[in-house]
Amino acid sequence: MTDVAPVLAVLLAAALLVLGLLYLRYRFTPAARWKARVRSALAEQEARRRRARRQLAEAGHDPDDHELRREFLDRQLQGVAVEELAKYPGIGPVTVSRLREAGLATVAACGRARLSAVPGIGRVREADLKDALKKIRREAESRFDAGASPQAAAFAAERKRRQADRDRRRQQAEAEVRQAEAALAALGDQARIARGVTFFGHLARRQPPGLTPEVMSGPPAAMLEPRPAPAEPEASARAEPVLVGPVSNLSELPRGSPAPPAGAALADASHPAGSPLVLPPDTSPLGRLRAVAGLGLAVAKADGRIAVAERKQVRVFLERRYATDPELARKVESLVAEVESDLPTLGDALWAVKRTIAAEAWPELYQFAVSVADAAGERNTREVECLARVAEELGIGIKPPPAHVPAPVVATEPDGPLTEPECRLALEIAPETPLSVDLVRRQHRLLSDRFAPEKFASHGPEFVKMAAEKRDKAERAARHLLGGYNEPLEAPAAPPPTDLRHNPDLDDVFGA
8 A cells, every 4th residue: 555655646746747738738829829818908908998987987076166266265365465454443554564563464364373472462453353354255255256356267267177177088088988898899709719718628629619710810809900089079069979889788878878769778780789879869858857857956966965945946847847748747756866866966967958958948947956056045155156067057147146145036127126135235234234324324335445446447347347236236225225214325414513612412411
């Protein structure tokens, strides 16, 4: 027994050596080399598709422009000299000079500094300064959100540039996905043949079906000259996106693309594998209903969550405007839930709307977006920016109000009567502040000075016109409020005393 074990070990080692030599010989056969090239090409195209899909997801994500807005707003405040603080109660030239001596030359620098550390600034004066800084910042935000400053124009241009860059990267990623899909489809037949090339098949001298010297002599299909991506259509024809390559999985279509007709998504007689597939927009009543629901829910999601009131506003508008028959009306509830479960981004929702809804209906859709944003209460910054983007994309020349004030109901006639909330908004009087004749006159004088057209002459005629409109609106609001008190806009001047000894204060004291 002891003599058999070494013999068996030698035989096993010899068998393994022979098997290893045979496998090494197989690896250097033309069929095995061709299989390795095909597998390498498949792995390269799959990695390319995964990388392009990650880039597409990143480009389709709506960024938060809050930090960018704060950066440009701070630039605007850096241009406001510290002398502006002297316009507010409790702050005089002495306080301003102390701030300058401490190195605080701008309002932005004062906002970042610890004012109590400035020599000569006590607690009372510090409180006055903080209150004045808050008012200056609110006024700067009002001008910034209205676009009445160079920094606001630069902010809008930067946002537009970044959006264009995201759109460009998204188009490049979509083209990359299409090319990778086309390459993988072209490799399909070769991959099937390559799976039949095995080591044991080589030992049994079996020839896989379809494996010919002509197939092995050429490079894999993915290594051939790739088809160029479809050129960007002209603006006049940019209505129908083209998806190049076979579509075998509906979930791989870009978000916002309508579902293709039955039989068109998979390869068939009219769309064989590897041929281009053109997907027209779904302009059916159900397709329009889906596109408008996506826009409404995307606007509702702008502040981070969809409120019950916002969801209800979307359903009511769909039922009233786009559910044209009872069958569609019954589908509204389930369709809203379906769209919310796979909520599109605002960019995708606007793209779907522009493809399926006629341009003459876009102003109504903007008003619908405004009603959704206002359904849950006062607008915040994100909702204001969302509505601004909707207006820009749909070509609506309407600017939403600043985020820190409630949106008023705009009068339909430019010279029609103003409501009290509109008057308070025009005069920048908080809703909870009691009205008085002196308060209205004081705010009117402040805004008349702030929006004097000559102050905006260096910014261009558009800013001058905007300042004049705001000044006129403030005057109309002041006259309307003072009319309720039967008081004129300007306080009447007191007549000069005829008696040199006239002194009403002393008369009251001594009972004269």
